[in-house]
Amino acid sequence: MRMRIILVGYGVVGKGVTAILARRCAEKVKDYGFNPKIVAIADIDGAVINSRGLNPEKLESIRQRGYPISADPEFGQPGIPALEVIQSVEAEVVVEVTPVNIKTAEPALSHITTAFKTGKHVVTTNKGPLALAMPALTELAEYNNVFLRFSGTVGGGTPMLEFAKRCLAGDKILAIKGILNGTTNYILTEMSQNRVTFQEALANAQKLGYAEREPSMDIDGFDTACKVVILANWIMNKKITLKDVDRTGIRDVALEMLDEAAKRGNTIKLIGSIDGDKPSVKPTEIGTTNPLCVSGVLNAITYSTEYAADQTLIGRGAGGMETASAVLRDLLDIRHKLANRLLNNNSES
Numbered sequence: 001m002r003m004r005i006i007l008v009g010y011g012v013v014g015k016g017v018t019a020i021l022a023r024r025c026a027e028k029v030k031d032y033g034f035n036p037k038i039v040a041i042a043d044i045d046g047a048v049i050n051s052r053g054l055n056p057e058k059l060e061s062i063r064q065r066g067y068p069i070s071a072d073p074e075f076g077q078p079g080i081p082a083l084e085v086i087q088s089v090e091a092e093v094v095v096e097v098t099p100v101n102i103k104t105a106e107p108a109l110s111h112i113t114t115a116f117k118t119g120k121h122v123v124t125t126n127k128g129p130l131a132l133a134m135p136a137l138t139e140l141a142e143y144n145n146v147f148l149r150f151s152g153t154v155g156g157g158t159p160m161l162e163f164a165k166r167c168l169a170g171d172k173i174l175a176i177k178g179i180l181n182g183t184t185n186y187i188l189t190e191m192s193q194n195r196v197t198f199q200e201a202l203a204n205a206q207k208l209g210y211a212e213r214e215p216s217m218d219i220d221g222f223d224t225a226c227k228v229v230i231l232a233n234w235i236m237n238k239k240i241t242l243k244d245v246d247r248t249g250i251r252d253v254a255l256e257m258l259d260e261a262a263k264r265g266n267t268i269k270l271i272g273s274i275d276g277d278k279p280s281v282k283p284t285e286i287g288t289t290n291p292l293c294v295s296g297v298l299n300a301i302t303y304s305t306e307y308a309a310d311q312t313l314i315g316r317g318a319g320g321m322e323t324a325s326a327v328l329r330d331l332l333d334i335r336h337k338l339a340n341r342l343l344n345n346n347s348e349s
């Protein structure tokens with residue numbers, strides 16, 4: 001089955017996507033009849049477009065010489081906006097991996113809605129549009145008869161969304177609790193295990209590249225809150241956006257609070273939870289023997305279910321290749337859904 005892809009954003013995840021498709025493609029063609037081809041890559045400087053498929057190695061060598069990919073002499077189109085590429089290039093899927101923006105969700109929101117309106121499915125790892133407009137976006141996708149997939153937005157490569165959606169499909173999920181942000185988990189782990197202050201732990205995280213120079217998205221709990229929105233809508237059929245989440249970050253967690261928790265055999269973690277009516281993100285005391293209590297940059301999620309009790313999944317929550325593997329998972333899911341659609345149409349006709 002033909003799958004032509006427009007990749008929008010060629011940073012850490014975008015490059016991971018081209019690398020993983022190049023490495024795994026032969027295997028996937030054999031296993032699933034899945035034969036994707038990247039026909040355009042757009043970033044902030046312009047695009048490269050070739051309807052017969054692009055060669056990522058050649059593009060990488062252009063980048064390594066210090067030029068944008070749109071400088072490709074054969075297929076480069078410097079200055080062309082990503083929106084125009086999405087509108088004009090023939091493709092089945094847009095993979096949207098531009099930077100997150102939780103104020104306006106742009107440019108990703110326009111990229112995604114334009115893809116839908118031109119009949120293209122979307123895979124994204126960008127939390128912004130989902131955090132601000134997930135109910136409207138899922139409706140628009142349905143209206144245009146296209147699929148929207150976003151498994152890399154929660155848990156990076158760890159299939160937190162699919163595990164709940166597919167593996168627990170026969171059960172009822174009553175509550176969700178998760179450590180969904182590696183940066184804050186690293187900071188809290190450093191504080192409790194090495195007795196450093198919040199400021200020292202944050203500085204260490206920044207030195208190691210775990211925290212941004214402007215760390216508010218992580219430490220004030222916005223990143224976790226975005227993930228709570230996605231989980232609540234996708235897994236628990238809510239219709240919420242970021243403003244519906246009660247959010248407290250970790251700036252005010254002091255060493256003394258961790259010491260007090262330790263006396264009770266507990267520690268403090270930034271927990272995103274959907275349990276009852278109001279979804280929340282807040283520093284929460286949990287037992288150190290609780291399976292959810294992971295250390296360092298790890299993420300973990302516990303689904304409390306009606307029949308199968310608690311199910312906990314642990315994994316790396318970010319990383320270019322990890323997240324690219326989630327994009328490939330989503331592309332395969334879309335391919336599977338399209339094949340089923342074709343089968344149903346044929347049996348009806």
Ligand SMILES: NC(=O)c1ccc[n+]([C@@H]2O[C@H](COP(=O)([O-])OP(=O)(O)OC[C@H]3O[C@@H](n4cnc5c(N)ncnc54)[C@H](OP(=O)(O)O)[C@@H]3O)[C@@H](O)[C@H]2O)c1
Nearest residue numbers: 009010011012013043044097098099100107125126318319
């Ligand atoms: N990295 C991870 O581990 C990870 C994990 C899960 C989810 N995510 C999410 O995945 C998305 C991509 O992350 P990343 O780490 O790959 O980010 P990144 O390295 O900053 O790459 C973003 C890319 O988008 C391009 N871009 C910016 N504005 C654009 C525009 N208006 N039109 C077209 N392209 C534009 C950038 O171009 P320039 O470089 O020229 O500005 C860059 O190529 C983000 O939303 C992030 O939150 C990342």
